[in-house]
Amino acid sequence: MAAKKTVLSIAIDKGLLSKLKELSREKGYSVSKLISKLLEEALYLEENVFKDEIYKNIDWLSEEWKDKLQVLFTKVLDTTPDPVWIKDLNLRIIYVNQAFADLFGIKKEEIIGKSDIEVLPPDIAKECIYSDMKALESKKSSHSIEKIRSSDGREIIFDVIKTPIYDKTGKIIAILGISRNITEFVKIQEELEHKNKELENAYKKLQEIYEYDIVTGLIKKRRFLQTVKESLEELSEDGQYTLISMEISNLVYANEMYGYEFGSKLLKEFSKKLKEKLDEMGFEYVLGKIGGDKFGLFIKEDIVNRQILKRFLNFVKSIRIPTPDEESFFVPKIIFAVRKISRQDLPDIEKILFQMEEVLTHLREHAKRNFVILKSQPTVYRKAIELEKKIKKNLEEGRFEIRLKPIKDLKDRSVYGYQVVCRFEDIPEKDVCQFLENTYIDNVFRTIDQKVFEFLKRRVYPKTDRVIFARLRQSTIDRILNLPEDKITKDIIYIKDKTVFMISENVFTNSYSNILDLKNSYNLKFCLDNFGAGNTSIKILTRMIEYDLFQYLKINGSFIKTSIYSAKRARILKGVIAVSKEFSIKTIASDVDSEEMLQFVKDVGFDLAEGDYIGESLGAENAMLHLQD
DSSP states (O other), X not given: OOOOOOOOOOOOOHHHHHHHHHHHHHHTOOHHHHHHHHHHHHHHHHHHTTSTHHHHOOTTSOHHHHHHHHHHHHHHHHHSSSOEEEEOTTOBEEXXXXXXXXXXXXXXXXXXXXXXXXXXXXXXXXXXXXXXHHHHHHTSOEEEEEEEEOTTSOEEEEEEEEEEEEOTTSOEEEEEEEEEEOHHHXXXXXXXXXXXXXXHHHHHHHHHHHHBOTTTOOBOHHHHHHHHHHHHHTSOTTOOEEEEEEEETTHHHHHHHHOHHHHHHHHHHHHHHHHHHHHHHTOOEEEEXXXXXXXXXXXXXXXXXXXXXXXHHHHHHTOOXXXXXXXXXXXXXXXEEEEEEOGGGGGGHHHHHHHHHHHHHHHHHTOSSSEEEEOSOOGGGHHHHHHHHXXXXXXXXXXXXXXXXXXXXXXXXXXXXXXXXXXXXXOOOSOHHHHHTTOOOHHHHHHHHHHXXXXXXXXXXXXXXXXXXXXXXXXXXXXXXXXXXSHHHHHHHHHTTTEEEEEEHHHHHHOHHHHHHHHHHHOOEEEEEEETSSOOOHHHHHHHHHTTOOSEEEEOHHHHHHXXXXXXXXHHHHHHHHHHHHTTOEEEEOOOOSHXXXXXXXXXTOSEEOSTTTOOOBOHHXXXXXXXX
């Protein structure tokens, strides 16, 4: 039995069948054979159109398909948005697509057969001819970025690729050009580069703000200490340098008397004259501003002798700054501490500077002389140094605890808020956070600040609507102002709507302008802490009220206790509370530890109170349960 043939059935409309019959008569094929051949060609194209073989030899194609491919090729090129052109070896244009013609506003027939000079602007034509010649000479593709002005006057940037075209024998017969419009890409790239440059400049300015004092132009404490350390590392074992800590002890008076603008002028002029004198004396030195009214001076010589220091002091006494009315002069009162330092002091240089600053505080408040020469580690600081060692050890061993102490409303004894308290297992201080508030050694205390504000953000903030009272130290204030991307800064900004930041009198006196900047920039709320134990004057208190700097005033417990048995002190206390109420400042009585003291603070008009008699501080887990209740 004969094998069964496969039959292919095709439904063809009448118009197409008529054309096929006409084509079959012309070719001398039957209609079925013609359809079969056309199908074979179509299948071959489908399988091989993307293979290189089809471009090597297309002689097998019928003339009809060759004509169709040529039309298809032209249609495809005319629909692409990228200008395409072909030139012969005389660099005359033999083909352009529609995008090319539209770009220059010229019809295709006006372009074909002409050179670039005849159809393009002279400057563009010269660039095109140069890149054409380069591609032909190198016998390989060339790549260039070219700017062209279109027919409507727009400048367009193109990424241009020009490629030699070879015939079957390997001979170059023409040159193909394809260009991609990259104007928007270039603009975006330029904008990104501009933004990156702006960010880089902003970072440099931020770094300058963080490392340089804006008023005097001197380096700040961090950079000053870094410079001193680097110099000590290069010092020989038996070499000695000199470290001086200075303070303009009457700067607060200058600010109160003539305003803060004059205070800034005083700092600027003083630092300028000091540098001039140091240059005149021929010292190699580093001068920095290490606090609100404090300067650090590092001299790469051993000048610790009374004769040189007296010369230095006499110069300082001679400084005169014209007052705003220009009818008198203001004389800065300078106190300073001096110490020899060597390479052995390198690990403790922060402590040494901190101790020298404490000596200045003692000189300002108690001593009659202007300077002191420190020969060894003062006994008074041993406790602080030992405490720092214990803090480091406790942090390493994870024996640090954050507690919450309730602050209650004296009207109904309800919990108004919580004060953050720091504790370590083997350190007897009631609140280590309070001890740390004026210290500098950031490598230890920054870790504590990070833990405190992380704890408040993660655990306390989501669970309470009551007010949180947290201490803010001098160096933390500097970080918020100068490092907006710092984690501590971000945590503080996150919790600010429920948190009141407690500032000591000393920090307020030294950083009044910084605290005002924080209030204006971030809308932080502040509490002046431990009022009555420091040096806050009536003028400073008045300025504090004028600028609405503090929403709370926390009065020192010792001052309250002595007022119980002193009628005059009690009247002063009532006056302070009355003034506070007048300006909507809530008053907090601290360290209330007995029924008698509780009754007294109620009678004199305090709003809030905290202390052992009010409520004990709670550990983290108990605090969380308490917050939930």
